[in-house]
Amino acid sequence: MASHIPAGYAEDRLHRYLAHWTRDPSNVRKLDVDAISWSTADERLARQKNACQVGSDYYDLVTPLYEQGWGQQFHYTPLRPGLSIRESMTAYEKTFAEIARLEKGMRVLDLGCGIGGPARTIASTIECEIVGITNNAWHVERGTALNKEAGLDKLVSLVHGDFLKLPFPDESFDAAYSVESLCYAPDPAQVYLEIKRVLKPGAPFTFHDFAMTENEPAPWYYGPGGNIWWAWRTPGWPDFWKVFKMWEPFRGCAHAFYRLLILLGRTPPEVSTLMDTMWYCTKGVAKGGKMGIFTPMYVFVCRKPGQ
Template sequence: MASHMPANYAEDRLHRYLAHWTRDPSNVSTLDVDAISWATDKERDEREKKYCEVASDYYDLVTPLYEQGWGQQFHYTPLTPGLSIGESMTAYEKTFAELARLKKGMRVLDLGCGIGGPARTIASTVGCTIVGITDNAWHVERGTALTKKTGLVHLVTLVQGDFLKLPFPDESFDAAYSVESLCYAPDPAEVYREIKRVLKPGAPFTFHDFAMTEKFDERIPEHRRVRNWVEFGNGITKMPWVPQMRAGVKKAGFELLSEQDMAFRSAPAPWYYGPAGDIWWAWKMPGWADFWKVLKMWEPFRGTAHAVYRLMILFGMLPREVSTLMDTMWYCTKGVAVGGKMGIFTPMYLFVCRKPAKGKE
């Protein structure tokens, strides 16, 4: 696969994804804004039963756009003074590997590897062997091609599978980590327990993840609406809450060594200035490439582009799904930015854990 954009990229991917979020199954070409913003508990419970399908349909739709717009690393990052967003991502992946206590020669499990961007950075930096797992077939295909291109096939392998049914023997990994992926599993405690099964006694397990913070209050309608935006915009069926994650780690039998919201490490700019389209920060941060990325998410620019596309749709030059896709990506970026500004959401809450040594469980 030479390009990040597959030959068969078409409207049907959008239709498949929107079908999970509409109250009118006959209309999967436009957004059901009310259903997205004010999803009921029952609707969220029904989606949760199809968490693998929802996530896979989401990444079939957005992966080409992610890679085109942001590169091979599909995660948020604390921003480092003097570095661009992309450079900050790479620097953070190296810091994350240290926090995860990854060492040369280890056999490491990457849960929710995407197309393998972080795995390739960590493997080449640390010298460990990484097996990445994702439920998306295209991630495996695209990621394997990129791994071959970088000459890291001896260190990085990508496979398709389900978090809750890991296709690996008991105690077969020296360490495990995840970057913004375990939030796709329906029950934190259940997925943590399955990860514990495949780790050797005493092995480290570290993850940073999407989470509603302890400031989130289910009783506040605006909080629920923003959470629902994050879920729709990122293909998540039920967002985890930090206290729920903390309890899940302990319930699964891990030792919880430390936890922190890595978003607070971002300096001088807030982590969400990119998805917020904050061109003031984009102007101050280094690199024209970053400015162009952020400018495309600036509301006046986005509104102008949307108006142009609508004219082209009106004259039959583009399918109407182009406008719907732009609206979908609005939720992807604005949901996290609004939640970040409110302090009720973070994309990088970090837990550092360890499987107890034999005889100490």
């Protein structure tokens, strides 16, 4: 099976991603904070026009770390008393399948499937066929290997493609869903038109995206926020190490350790930049949750009009 860490990972993939966020193409080893924080309208428009490639390069970079540190399911979840983050994710995916009106024997489209974690849960539970689409070739390679390992390659398949131009015939799916992915589309209206095109008349479409209820046993962001107090209180040990790695003192120690490896020539300098990139993203998500201005768990269900 393909490893979750591809060959030549850190240096090559980091350079490709940072090239989208710098004003100095000769130096793509470090974050160009000015180019990110004070980008011009023209720079933002250029990235928007190239959004598919920017997104693919980003997931080339972070997918192995997501899988290593978070698991095969790249989404947030409502937390359930007594369950770990992973158990809560699996339980939620099963509930989401019910909300999405998915049934045995359906042919279902998963938009933004990642490496197929939710698709495998849903397909094995409902016994429906799921076709996932992602703009990242590594997702397809890694997810296909995981499908075979789970014995689900007959039910779950992954396709490399673009939301804006879905590579499927008209009215070829019984249902469609998306988990935390459509918010990244450069033209949401075009995506919805494409979804409508490939759905059969009367077919449901459900998405889980970035917005939240306040009645939870623990704040959803305690994981990315590195809150080891909640990690201990809520499910106990299953989450503790995962959340501990997000804890700021641990991050500081890990950063110092890698700085030493870089100094000794045992690790490329890009690893430090990669860690910073992921850290800014993770802390931003948690900080938005604490401020009450961000939620990743707004669910919306609709249906294509029947004939």
